[in-house]
Amino acid sequence: MDFQLEPELVQIRDTVRKFCEKEVTPFAEEWEKNEVFPRETIRKMGGLGFFASPFPEQYGGTELGFLANIIVAEELGRASLGLACCLNMQSGTCPMTLLLNGNEEQKEKYLPGIISGELLGCFAxxxxxxxxxxxGIATKAIKDGDHYILNGSKMWITHSSVFDVGICFAKTDPSQRHKGLSAFIIEKGMPGMTGMAEKNKLGVRSSDTGQIVFEDVRVPKENLIGEEGQGFKIAESALTYGRANIAGRSLGIGQAAVDAALKYANEREQFGQKIGFFQMNKQIIADMVAEIEASRLLVYRAAWLQDQKRPSSNESTIAKFYASEAAVRAVIGAAKIHGAYTYSSEYPVARLYRxxxxxxxxxxxxxxxRLIIANNALGWK
Ligand SMILES: Cc1cc2nc3c(=O)[nH]c(=O)nc-3n(C[C@H](O)[C@H](O)[C@H](O)COP(=O)(O)OP(=O)(O)OC[C@H]3O[C@@H](n4cnc5c(N)ncnc54)[C@H](O)[C@@H]3O)c2cc1C
Structure with a gap:
């Protein structure tokens, strides 16, 4: 067992960290405040290969693996969770669905553009x-000659108003539940399809999120992924990777909370002491530090298993569950340490909280x- 990151992974971490220090952190508050979607930053990230590590070279990937991808997610989540939302669309569920389930033509047509950041993906x-x-999806896809006609609406979709290419799940057999679902590739500009961004969200305001409405949208039959009725299985196939990805972002925002709390506890003084001196504050800090370290081990293990091509579904679920809940506790801890200054825009804690x-x-x-973890533990898979 070796807990050291390979030199190549350290280099990736340092590159992303430097990029964030220069191109992300100085703008993160302003992007959130003014709901700026930083399209050009995403393009730059694509150009630097930030989305490429899990993908084969033939589709524009670098084959550096899933742990490399998680390290990118961690660093971006640490700098701006809003910006980091794009990761799942550019290197997680959207392109992984195509890689794992698409035919050769579909992979060649879309993967290089998504991975390079030239095309924005979505997963609806x-x-x-x-x-x-x-x-329970109600969007319908009814076959009509060489097309499927899509009607319905999607909600809370990342990149809803900006995507170029996406995966949409719809019922080809509305009389069925799981077995009636199919997966389709949708493209910007399809007549009858409208994407709208939800404005004034609580948080991740620099991420474009919202509705996509389908009114008699004609999708060519070549855009069906796999076969009719395989949609549920296809959605699940990429979720293991999506969960590890969101676990990486959770780890990042949790680390950002630790960073902020440590800095403030070393600066702020009360009763003639740095506030980090008080034992009750030390308890908060110790809990945060220990839990984020534990998250890192769980998240890296899930990604490492994926790189070993070993089963990782349960481990990704555990990592996602633990890291996301630990991140919430860490942000609350940072807020307690900051006291009234949690509410100040001078500090990052308010943004982390949102x-x-x-x-x-x-x-x-x-x-x-929790249900998945418990069912697996009980043997009720
Ligand atoms: C910023 C943002 C971006 C998003 N991006 C995307 C995207 O790109 N694509 C996409 O498809 N979706 C996206 N979503 C949607 C997101 O995945 C859903 O919000 C999430 O799946 C949970 O759905 P819900 O919040 O509507 O909860 P609901 O399903 O309505 O559940 C509400 C509560 O009940 C609980 N609950 C429901 N069923 C059960 C059960 N059987 N047992 C126990 N508890 C249960 C849930 O845990 C939850 O606590 C996004 C959401 C946000 C806020």
Whole structure:
């Protein structure tokens, strides 16, 4: 067993960290305040290979692996969770769905553009009345000659108003639940398809999130991924990677909370002492530090298993569950340390507070992760 990162991974971490210090952290507050979607920054990230590590070279990847991808997620999550939301669309569920389930033509057509950041991806599952209950999706895809006609609407979709290419899940057999679902590639500009960004969100405001409405949208039959009725299996196939990815981002925002708390506890003085001197503050700091370290081990293990091509579904679920809940606790800890200054825009804690809850909801809520972990432990798979 070796807990050291390979020199190559250290280099990736340092490169992303430097990029964030120069190109992300100085702008993170302003992007959030003014709901700026930093398209050019995402393009630069693509150009630097930040999305490429899990993918084969033939599609523009670098084959550096999933742990490399998680290290990118951690560093970006630490600098700006809003910006880091793009990761899942550029290197997680969206392109992984294509890589694992697409045919050769689909992979060659879309993967290089998504991975390079030239095309923005999206992954549209959630609907106004179907979120955790994925099989309850109501969007319909009815076959009509060489096309499918899509009608319905998606809600809370990352990149809803800016995406170039995406995966949309719809019912080809509305009489069925799981077995009626199919997966389609959708492209910007398809007549009848409208993407709208939700404005004034609580957090991750620099991420474009919102609705996509389908009104008689004609999707060519070549855009079906796999076969009709395989949609649920296809959605699940990429989720293991999506969960590890969000676990990496959770680790990053948790670390940002630790960074902020340590800095403030070393600066602020009361009763003639740095506030880090007080034992009750030390307890908060110790809990945060220990939990974020534990998260890092769980998250890196899940990614390492993926790199070994070993089963990692349960480990990714545990990592996502633990790291996201630990991140919430760490942000609350940082807020306690900052006291009234949590409310000041001079410090990053308010932004972390607004952003962090997404980590426990996206890619399956903590309740659902708990159910999976418990069912696996009980042998009720
Ligand atoms: C910023 C942002 C970006 C997002 N991006 C995307 C995206 O790109 N693509 C996409 O498809 N979706 C996206 N989502 C949606 C996100 O994945 C869903 O919010 C998430 O799946 C949870 O759905 P819900 O919040 O509507 O919860 P619901 O399903 O309505 O559940 C509400 C509560 O009930 C609990 N619950 C529900 N069913 C059960 C059960 N059987 N047992 C126990 N508890 C249960 C849940 O855990 C939750 O606590 C995004 C959301 C946000 C906020």
């Amino acid at each position: 599952v959630t609907e106004p009345n179907a979120a955790t209950d994925v099989a 952003d962090v809850m997404l980590m426990t909801a996206g890619e399956g809520t903590s309740n659902i992760q």
